[in-house]
Each structure stands twice: as structure tokens, then as C-alpha cells.
Amino acid sequence: MILRLWPGTPEARVAAITAMLETSGVRTSRSPEMNRPIIATLDKVDSELAGRIDALDEVESVVHPVGEWRRVDSSFRDGPSVVRVGGVPVGGGSVVVIAGPCSVETPEQLDDAARCAHKAGAHILRGGAFKPRTSPYAFQGLGQEGLYLLKEAGLRYGMPIISEIMDAAQLPAFLDHDVDCLQIGARNMQNFTLLKSVATARRPVLLKRGLSATIKEWLQSAEYLAAHGCDNVIFCERGIRTFEPATRNTLDLTVLPLMQQWSHLPIMVDPSHAAGIPGLIPPLSRAALAAGADGLAVEVHARPEDAKSDGGQALLPGELAGLVADARVYAAVGGRHLAQQLPRPVGRPTGG
Amino acid sequence: MQPQTRNHLAFLDRALLNLLEERARLLAEQDVSAPANLEDLLLRASGDFDPERLPAVFEAIEKGTSPSKGGSR
Numbered sequence: 001m002i003l004r005l006w007p008g009t010p011e012a013r014v015a016a017i018t019a020m021l022e023t024s025g026v027r028t029s030r031s032p033e034m035n036r037p038i039i040a041t042l043d044k045v046d047s048e049l050a051g052r053i054d055a056l057d058e059v060e061s062v063v064h065p066v067g068e069w070r071r072v073d074s075s076f077r078d079g080p081s082v083v084r085v086g087g088v089p090v091g092g093g094s095v096v097v098i099a100g101p102c103s104v105e106t107p108e109q110l111d112d113a114a115r116c117a118h119k120a121g122a123h124i125l126r127g128g129a130f131k132p133r134t135s136p137y138a139f140q141g142l143g144q145e146g147l148y149l150l151k152e153a154g155l156r157y158g159m160p161i162i163s164e165i166m167d168a169a170q171l172p173a174f175l176d177h178d179v180d181c182l183q184i185g186a187r188n189m190q191n192f193t194l195l196k197s198v199a200t201a202r203r204p205v206l207l208k209r210g211l212s213a214t215i216k217e218w219l220q221s222a223e224y225l226a227a228h229g230c231d232n233v234i235f236c237e238r239g240i241r242t243f244e245p246a247t248r249n250t251l252d253l254t255v256l257p258l259m260q261q262w263s264h265l266p267i268m269v270d271p272s273h274a275a276g277i278p279g280l281i282p283p284l285s286r287a288a289l290a291a292g293a294d295g296l297a298v299e300v301h302a303r304p305e306d307a308k309s310d311g312g313q314a315l316l317p318g319e320l321a322g323l324v325a326d327a328r329v330y331a332a333v334g335g336r337h338l339a340q341q342l343p344r345p346v347g348r349p350t351g352g
Numbered sequence: 353m354q355p356q357t358r359n360h361l362a363f364l365d366r367a368l369l370n371l372l373e374e375r376a377r378l379l380a381e382q383d384v385s386a387p388a389n390l391e392d393l394l395l396r397a398s399g400d401f402d403p404e405r406l407p408a409v410f411e412a413i414e415k416g417t418s419p420s421k422g423g424s425r
Contacts (some may be wrong), residue, residue, distance in 0.1 A: 332374035333367045340381050 001045060002063040007036040009058045014039070017056065022156035024049050029071060030230065035078045036060075037184070066262060067216045072233065077264035083232045085204050086160025086180035087342055088123045091233055091266025094339045095331040097296040097324050098162060098206075098268070101124035103139060103309045104146035112302040114153040116317035121324035123339050124181070125150065125159040126297060127314045131309060138159035139308040147177040154180075160343035162206060168197035175201060186211050186238055186273075189221050198226035200259030203350055206297075208236045208270070215255055219263060235259060235267040236297055237288075248276025256291040266294035276313045278304075282323055289330035296327060328347045376417035385418035 002091035005014065014030075014037045021028050026045055031038035045053070054062050063075035070076060082092035090096050099122035101113045113127050129146025131139060142149070147163060154161040165171065166188065174182060182205040188194050189210035198205055206227055209218050222233045237256070239249025251274035259267050269288035271281045285296050301307045301314035315323065328338045379385055388410040397403045 150376065328374060328378070332370045335366075335370050337374055337377060 001041050001050065001057055002065065002070060002073060003039045003041075004061045004063060004075060005039070005054065005058045006060045007038040009037050011037075013058050017053065017058065018050055020053065021045070021049070027181055028110050031071075031076045033077050038076055038078075040073075041291060042078055043157065048097045067219055069223035069263075071231070072219055072222045072263045072265055074260075074262055074264045079264070080260070081231075081264045081266065083234050083266055085124055085162070085234075088160055088339055090204075090268070090339075091294045093336045094294070095289065095327060095336050096124060096268075096339045097122040097327055098124040098126050099300045099315075099320055100294065101128075101132050101301050102152075102299050102307065102314065103128045104142050104149050105139075105308050107149055109302070110149050110153050111156070113147075113300055114157050114159065116300055116302060116320060118157040118159060118341070118344070119343060120300075120317065120321040121292060121338070122300075123159065123341055124162055125154045125157065126162045126183075126299075127153075128309070129163050130170060131164075133309065141198070141245040144173045144177070147173060151177045151179070155345065156344045161177075165194070165198060168194055169199055171302065173203060175203075180204070181206055181234075184208060184221075184238075189213055190217065192221075192224055195221060195224040196228045197223045199230035202229055204232040204234065205234050206234045206268070208238050209240065209252075209255070211239070211241045211249065212239075215258060215262075218255075219259075222263070222265060233265050234294075235263070235265060237267065237274075237293075238269050238270040238297075247274070247280065248289075249274050251275065251288075253287060253291045256288065256293055260292055267292075268295040268297055269293045270297040272297070272299040272313045272315070278315055279311060281313075281315060282319070282326060286326055286330050289327055290334065292334070296323070298323065371418060372413060374415065376419075379417055380415065380419045387414050387418055399425055 018028050018039060021041060027042040029040045029042060065073040080092045083090045088096055104110050104127040108126060119126055127150045129141050129143060131141035150161050150163055162181040162183050163179050164183040164185045165174055182198050183206045186208045189208060207222055225233050237252060239251045242250040244250055251271060256267060271284035275281060275284055278305035283296060299314040300320045302317060305316040307314060331338050390407055390410060393406060394403055
């Protein structure tokens with residue numbers, strides 16, 4: 001359960017209530033919320049103790065999350081969380097666009113994509129360096145060289161970077177190359193060993209939904225990250241596997257309002273992987289923003305026909321510019337706003 | 353007027369306000385002012401909103417959203 005105390009409750013009383021629980025063998029976790037003290041219990045509380053706690057004057061309300069999570073539950077904060085990715089705020093009314101190629105292939109290809117993404121108004125540069133592919137014979141990514149190129153491109157265009165980490169052994173490389181946000185891909189959403197390792201890096205994490213994961217399983221994975229030190233989690237819906245073969249996956253927009261009820265963490269949508277068809281990306285993006293998405297993650301490639309992975313679902317540069325313009329309108333109509341791009345550093349030459 | 357109609361109008365007005373504020377925010381970020389492309393807008397106008405009033409409306413929007421004229425935050 002989560003105890004929401006009245007704003008202004010003296011710290012001595014908060015400590016006393018925490019002690020009541022801890023001395024009964026119930027571990028607790030204090031929310032970083034500044035507006036009021038919020039305490040989550042991590043173990044089962046017997047009914048007698050729960051009754052005594054509930055009766056305390058300092059307790060405004062006792063919330064029972066619909067699942068086993070605590071730290072990611074909406075009642076653990078007083079409002080939506082804002083996750084900062086290298087200075088770009090995600091959530092809390094700030095809508096962002098992550099764009100870039102599926103894979104980092106060459107310096108020239110990445111520079112083209114980064115330039116397009118920046119010019120179109122995207123905020124964060126994405127690119128795969130360690131590529132998990134269905135076929136063992138397909139392009140597997142450039143590895144550390146890919147991270148180096150991605151960071152260089154991000155610095156050139158003033159864009160924080162995000163890339164998918166596949167294995168805990170890769171974590172030092174991600175930190176060495178100062179990757180601003182670590183992506184956990186759909187296939188690894190329930191790789192709890194990886195989640196625990198990644199959480200120790202204390203970097204923002206973009207947690208994609210597993211292709212057959214329930215919403216509760218997804219939230220549990222985020223709780224793993226939070227429990228091991230990473231509070232800055234961004235959910236990303238990327239489509240789930242259904243019986244429908246006309247699209248690569250089925251974009252589940254139902255999760256947007258539901259996750260925003262159940263969790264304080266921001267949630268983005270990846271329409272590229274959901275649809276697998278570029279023509280569907282703009283309308284799905286508009287639908288996602290209308291349903292409350294805190295941002296979009298899309299793939300862009302200057303020459304999709306030459307892409308070594310997923311070129312068939314990449315947007316052309318002009319299409320990305322239209323998508324970002326649309327995002328501004330749809331965010332504004334809903335009373336939110338497109339985040340401001342970070343300033344581009346002066347004096348960094350373009351080109352691979 | 354039906355309460356429902358009044359409600360719909362209130363939502364439309366709020367959406368218009370949000371869009372105007374976003375226009376002002378964008379211009380403030382770039383510290384520029386920009387007139388609307390009236391020629392293009394008149395071509396797109398269906399006529400439901402009196403087209404003769406559009407120039408005055410967008411002149412007011414330009415003034416209200418231009419950072420140099422103190423229209424934005």
C-alpha cells in the first residue's frame with residue numbers, strides 16, 4: 001500500500017510512522033515527492049497494522065495499487081513525472097520527438113539522418129549500435145564504433161542520444177560514450193538481470209513494451225528499474241503481436257490513458273515498429289498524441305532503400321518534418337507543448 | 353443556446369487559445385516574428401468563417417504572437 005500523508009506533516013511524525021512499519025518487519029520506500037510525504041510499503045501489511053496506520057491523523061489516504069508495483073504507481077507522486085534526457089524534458093506536458101536511423105551504419109549515413117532529424121525539429125537522436133536481429137545473418141550493428149559515431153553526431157547537432165543496450169556487459173561502453181538514455185528493447189523487457197544492471201547506471205531508461213507483455217508485466221519491469229535505483233523511466237509502446245498480419249504489429253493506444261492513470265511516468269509511442277509501413281506513421285502519431293502520448297520515437301533515413309535494417313519502415317526527411325509540425329499542433333490542442341530543441345553547439349563542423 | 357453547444361464552444365475556444373499560445377511560444381523560441389501566409393489561408397478557407405474577416409484576424413494574431421511586440425510570455 002501507499003500512504004499519502006498530509007502536506008506539511010512534520011518529519012518527526014513521518015519517521016515515527018515509518019518506524020511503526022519497519023519494526024513490524026515491513027520494508028518501506030519514501031517517495032522523492034517534495035509536495036508531501038509519501039511512503040510505500042514493500043511487504044505485506046497485516047490488517048491490524050493497516051487499520052492502525054489508516055486511523056492516523058497524518059494519513060490523508062491509503063492507496064492500494066492495482067498491481068505489485070509501488071514506486072512507479074501514480075499515487076507515489078503528486079502528478080506526472082518529468083524525465084530529463086540530456087536536458088530535454090519528457091512528460092509533464094512537454095512532448096518530444098526521438099528520431100534517427102534504425103542502425104548506425106556509416107558516418108555519412110548517420111550524419112545525414114542526424115541533420116534531417118535536427119532540421120525537422122526532433123529533440124533526441126536515436127540509433128542502434130548493437131542490433132538484435134531476428135536473423136543471425138542480418139547486419140548486427142557496428143558495436144562500440146556505432147556508439148562513438150552516434151555520440152559525435154549528437155554533439156554536432158545538439159541532440160542527446162539514445163541507443164538500445166542488449167547485455168549488461170555492454171554497459172561500460174554505453175557509459176564511456178556518454179549515451180544519454182539507455183533503451184531496453186521489447187525482447188529484453190523482462191530480462192530482469194539486464195534491468196537490474198542498467199538501473200545502477202542511474203541514467204534515464206526508455207523501456208519498450210514486450211511484444212506479448214501485459215500492461216501489468218510492463219509496469220513490473222519498470223518497478224524493477226526503480227527498485228534498483230533508476231527512477232527516470234520512460235515507457236514506450238511499440239505495438240503488440242496480434243492475429244493481424246497486415247501490419248508488423250498492432251499499436252495498442254489503449255495503454256496511453258490507462259498507463260497515465262496507473263503510473264506517474266511518461267509514455268511515448270513508436271509508430272514505426274508498430275506499423276512497419278511508413279504511410280501509417282503520421283496518422284498513428286496523431287492518434288497517439290491525441291490519446292496523450294508524451295512523445296514519439298520514429299525512424300528516419302535519407303535513403304531507406306539502402307538501409308541495412310528496417311529501411312522499409314523509415315520516414316523520409318520531409319515526412320519527418322511534417323510529423324514534427326503535426327506533433328506541435330496536436331500537442332497544443334491538448335494543452336501541451338512541443339519541447340524546445342537544445343541549442344546547437346557553435347563551431348562543430350557537420351559531416352561524418 | 354443549448355448547454356451542450358456552449359460546452360462545445362468553450363472547448364473550441366480553449367483549443368484556439370492553446371494554438372495561439374503555441375504560435376507565440378514558437379516565435380519566442382526563435383525570437384522572430386512572422387506574418388501568416390494569407391494567400392494560402394484564403395485558398396484553404398471553406399467560407400464558413402467569413403473570409404473577409406480573415407486578414408484582420410491574422411493581423412491581430414501576428415501582433416499578439418510576435419515576441420517583438422510583447423505578445424508572448
